[in-house]
Amino acid sequence: MRILGIETSCDETGVAIYDDEKGLLAHQLYSQVKLHADYGGVVPELASRDHVKKTIPLIKATLAEAGLTPSDLDGVAYTAGPGLVGALLVGATIGRSLAYAWNLPAVAVHHMEGHLLAPMLEDTPPPFPFIALLVSGGHTLLVEVKAIGEYQILGESIDDAAGEAFDKTAKLMGLDYPGGPLLSKLAEKGDSARFTFPRPMTTVPGLDFSFSGLKTFTANTIAANDNDDQTRADIARAFEDAVVDTLAIKCKRALKQCHMKRLVIAGGVSANRHLRVKLEALMTSLGGEVYYPRTEFCTDNGAMIAYAGMQRLKNGEHNDLGVKGFPRWPIDQLMTIKS
Ligand SMILES: Nc1ncnc2c1ncn2[C@@H]1O[C@H](COP(=O)(O)OP(=O)(O)OP(=O)(O)O)[C@@H](O)[C@H]1O
Numbered sequence: 001m002r003i004l005g006i007e008t009s010c011d012e013t014g015v016a017i018y019d020d021e022k023g024l025l026a027h028q029l030y031s032q033v034k035l036h037a038d039y040g041g042v043v044p045e046l047a048s049r050d051h052v053k054k055t056i057p058l059i060k061a062t063l064a065e066a067g068l069t070p071s072d073l074d075g076v077a078y079t080a081g082p083g084l085v086g087a088l089l090v091g092a093t094i095g096r097s098l099a100y101a102w103n104l105p106a107v108a109v110h111h112m113e114g115h116l117l118a119p120m121l122e123d124t125p126p127p128f129p130f131i132a133l134l135v136s137g138g139h140t141l142l143v144e145v146k147a148i149g150e151y152q153i154l155g156e157s158i159d160d161a162a163g164e165a166f167d168k169t170a171k172l173m174g175l176d177y178p179g180g181p182l183l184s185k186l187a188e189k190g191d192s193a194r195f196t197f198p199r200p201m202t203t204v205p206g207l208d209f210s211f212s213g214l215k216t217f218t219a220n221t222i223a224a225n226d227n228d229d230q231t232r233a234d235i236a237r238a239f240e241d242a243v244v245d246t247l248a249i250k251c252k253r254a255l256k257q258c259h260m261k262r263l264v265i266a267g268g269v270s271a272n273r274h275l276r277v278k279l280e281a282l283m284t285s286l287g288g289e290v291y292y293p294r295t296e297f298c299t300d301n302g303a304m305i306a307y308a309g310m311q312r313l314k315n316g317e318h319n320d321l322g323v324k325g326f327p328r329w330p331i332d333q334l335m336t337i338k339s
């Protein structure tokens with residue numbers, strides 16, 4: 001079976017074809033980063049309009065890359081939520097319409113399930129059950145994963161998501177959008193010992209997160225110090241250390257609470273090198289393993305949507321003719337797939 005996957009939930013147009021026997025056959029990505037850079041963040045209307053321009057050419061390019069025609073496909077999957085409603089509706093309209101025209105089932109995919117399952121595209125996929133830390137531009141979620149669709153949310157951010165905190169802090173420091181990777185690069189030259197930022201909500205019980213206060217802490221630290229290159233790098237380092245430590249403390253707590261030794265990290269922030277090193281060390285100390293997607297599949301992409309769509313399609317799930325987008329869609333409302 002082969003499925004076409006379409007991702008348009010935010011500022012990346014991603015398309016891929018996944019074969020349940022051969023794996024990923026082709027994938028293409030177009031990033032709108034340059035389009036939004038002048039505004040310092042994603043402008044929803046511009047994002048939707050650009051998806052309208054890019055999605056069909058990208059589908060053609062992906063089919064050509066795989067050497068396939070629509071008649072070789074068994075289904076069309078598209079991100080139906082959560083995300084920006086206009087952007088979602090572009091992918092949903094195109095995906096649903098193509099499925100109708102090609103007489104194929106259409107599968108509405110949950111974007112965060114896509115992120116969660118992205119490590120399944122790697123050579124050594126994580127076996128179930130595991131704890132997943134989903135850290136992206138819009139979400140920070142700790143999830144107990146027993147099977148595909150059997151998700152229990154253990155904790156989440158009560159304000160900014162981890163990626164959002166990286167981006168907003170980077171903006172404060174005068175870095176371009178999206179600032180997360182740039183802030184992380186700057187932090188490499190920083191001295192960990194110079195500033196110590198708080199590890200929010202780690203001294204209270206529970207698995208929720210709060211990152212918005214770190215922005216204020218960063219702003220105050222910037223205001224109270226010189227603006228030389230080394231100080232900027234030291235501040236970036238202190239911020240990154242605080243986020244990474246906080247995430248690691250909560251992962252450890254979640255693993256202990258659920259008696260598990262397997263951790264999956266996914267979403268844009270899982271590309272962060274410092275976070276990977278920290279969580280690898282944590283899992284080594286616990287005698288467990290950590291799994292994450294290849295760097296290009298940490299941020300939004302069509303491959304994860306095609307993969308998640310394939311699992312849903314094989315489970316007999318597909319959608320009616322309605323074109324629907326769900327800007328908010330809790331991940332624990334999905335159907336469990338029993339293996
Ligand atoms: N190396 C890195 N270090 C820190 N943050 C990073 C790194 N690489 C990417 N990010 C952050 O990841 C986020 C983008 O990830 P992703 O594409 O998964 O998010 P999104 O799709 O916008 O949000 P969501 O998936 O919640 O809808 C941005 O906030 C970006 O700054």
Ligand SMILES: [Mg+2]
Pocket residue numbers: 111115136137267268299300
């Ligand atoms: Mg995403």
